[in-house]
Amino acid sequence: MSATPRYYPVMLDLTGRLAVVVGGGAVAAQKARELAEAGARVRVVAPEVGPAMAELSGVVTLERRAYREGDLAGAAIAVAATDDRAVNHAVWEEAEAAHVLLNAVDDVAHCHFIAPSVHREGDITVTVSTAGHCPTLAVRLRERIARVVRREHGEFARLAGALRTDIARRVPDFAARRALWYRIVDSDAIDAVRRGETDEALLIIERLVREAERGAWSVERGAPFAATLHAPRSTLGVVHLVGAGPGDAELITMRGLRLLRSADVVVYDQLVGAELLTYARPDARLVCVGKHGHGAFTPQQDIDALLIAEARAGRRVVRLKGGDPFVFGRGGEEMAALRAAGVRCEVVPGVSSAVAAPAAAGIPLTHRALASGFAVVTGHECGEGTRLDWSALARVPTLVVLMGLRALPNIVGRLAAHGLDLDTPAAVVSRGTLPDQRVVTGTLATIADLAAAADLAQPATLVIGEVVRLRDAGRLTTGQRERDEGSVRAGAGGEHDVLLPLV
CATH class of the missing domain: 3.30.950.10 (Tetrapyrrole methylase, C-terminal domain)
Structure with missing residues (x-):
């Protein structure tokens, strides 16, 4: 085994279970608060208690004394948050003997588990850990995740949870139901929730469920999931004209990136960077239409026909264009062609190289x-x-x-x-x-x-x-x-x- 443990990620249900925190400073108070919020019965042992811990009086049980052997009796989990390595080591020895999971703050050698940096949105919980090497990096990564996993995702998760039993009854086949849930998550339902249009989100989901009930797409048993959806005949196809930005992959808008990640088909120009295309789904079909200055290119009418055909097949299409679609990107022409064909079209502005x-x-x-x-x-x-x-x-x-x-x-x-x-x-x-x-x-x-x-x-x-x-x-x-x-x-x-x- 390597010197650095490969931690097994797990979410613990601590409701009603005893959690012991040794230490009374600000870090110990933070750990005690998080454990209490998770539903644990928290007992704090510390000879001195700081202001942050004192504020938790009534939320946790405070025992104002030094740690002694036996304090972990009956505990499901423990945290050693002291500046005294000798105390941490003593807590570790008891935890080892009593088979209690222990986290010693900033003391990886005395840790059974690492407390990750956590981002929560409703029932969604995302954690980031660096195996204790750089907690501040974990915090910064969590902050990035917080800009992606937002309020609408938590609300959508709650909405989906309320529908699971009914959908399982209506679509009893597991493979078909799994494919259905991916289509629901990749649909416009989350965007409807973000706009506060819950009824519209339910309508989108209901349409997809009805398609699954009548077998509007086939599911091939035994095939990898990426290959299970074949020739969907949905009426919900849509084309998003997305501005990819001037070149740097980080300059695409957040909405553009979300759509790119959920697209069934990505039709892109040659100027779109290869790095940005890595954000597409692994099973998404990538189509380069080769519009690059005075070099080889795909005729505009062929691009229009491709977009229309893919949308009419029920697929979510992202037309990824360098810069902004409406700044010398022929986005206006493509929008007009799509609307004339009766295809839903949305324009997502991009950062123009201008x-x-x-x-x-x-x-x-x-x-x-x-x-x-x-x-x-x-x-x-x-x-x-x-x-x-x-x-x-x-x-x-x-x-x-x-x-x-x-x-x-x-x-x-x-x-x-x-x-x-x-x-x-x-x-x-x-x-x-x-x-x-x-x-x-x-x-x-x-x-x-x-x-x-x-x-x-x-x-x-x-x-x-x-x-x-x-x-x-x-x-x-x-x-x-x-x-x-x-x-x-x-x-x-x-x-x-x-x-x-x-x-």
């Missing part, structure tokens, strides 16, 4: 002294036959061009022809928010040559305006190493720096 990439490079798009507004255009509209008003764009305080790397010389030429000063600061942010983010800064006159020399990778975001100067003034980064190739000060000289994160 704002995220400049921010990741330390470039604010607005500034009280420099820029009162900004405009966003796409590089695809900057070539021949452009419909953009270049005269107006040349007067905008800050101009952002998405997907404009290939058209950069043409963009510079058009802006200069319409009066924009060639000394205006400019920057190109390559792969903004990602670990390999690179930034080239220069002026309108030099930016095209600097970007070409740097051989930047797509996607790239162009920013033109006085606000670019603030990047060099503040030397801001967003937590990753970044190559800064060229600068306003260096001009066309192409000075290369490595910026470290400010912490």
Whole structure:
């Protein structure tokens, strides 16, 4: 056996059972309170009692004396929360002899169990343990979990518990019932509970139960669960147009992430990062439609047809699009096609690279002294036959061009022809928010040559305006190493720096 125990996770019912806490300080009081909240009869043994423990008088039994052998008699569980290792060791020896489970705070060598960091929402309890190595890390992870497991999940668990007996009666086959419960949990019922629409949640669940009763999908016995659902013929199919954000997987919205985790099918663009796709269900079907700049792509009508077909088959579809679906993402076209086909559609906004990439490079798009507004255009509209008003764009305080790397010389030429000063600061942010983010800064006159020399990778975001100067003034980064190739000060000289994160 390894030096570090592999703890067996378990939830104990301590209702009415004796729990002994040795120690009277703040940590002991916290343990005593948690045990009492779990329904245990708590006895505290300590020669001195702090204010936090004194407040528990009437909730726990206080014995104001030193620990002595025999104090654990009849106990189901015990906690040693003292600063005296000799006392902890004595409590440990008694616990060993009496077969009482013991936790010694900050003394892993004298622990039968680790008290994890706990997050509760109603009847849902999530615990995190680091085997006693770093309790503060467990707390931070618990805090992250608390942002995911929220009030609606506790309320939904209670609602589901009230329905279990009736659903077991109506769908007696275990395999079919298990498949049904996964469909219920992955449905929009939880979102209905979050909105306070319990009746709508019950209606969604009832529809799914009726489908199970009439065999609307088949369950293949003996197959792995991921393969048990075949060709569902539900009318509850839906397409969620979800903004994946600018690249960093952590910049997707919480709702977008929840939908991604519950989707049956994920239809994604090539610019969506591989890390984000790992959050999809293991049994979800992932379909890349290959829309990536000027490279290979799936025709838009084929994408529309795919979304419609999957939704009509009753599946929950996430159309995962880089940035925001409605910012040069053809989300409006897809929404119109879905609605025309009678398919339910929801749009989940995302963080657009139009704002995220400049921010990741330390470039604010607005500034009280420099820029009162900004405009966003796409590089695809900057070539021949452009419909953009270049005269107006040349007067905008800050101009952002998405997907404009290939058209950069043409963009510079058009802006200069319409009066924009060639000394205006400019920057190109390559792969903004990602670990390999690179930034080239220069002026309108030099930016095209600097970007070409740097051989930047797509996607790239162009920013033109006085606000670019603030990047060099503040030397801001967003937590990753970044190559800064060229600068306003260096001009066309192409000075290369490595910026470290400010912490």
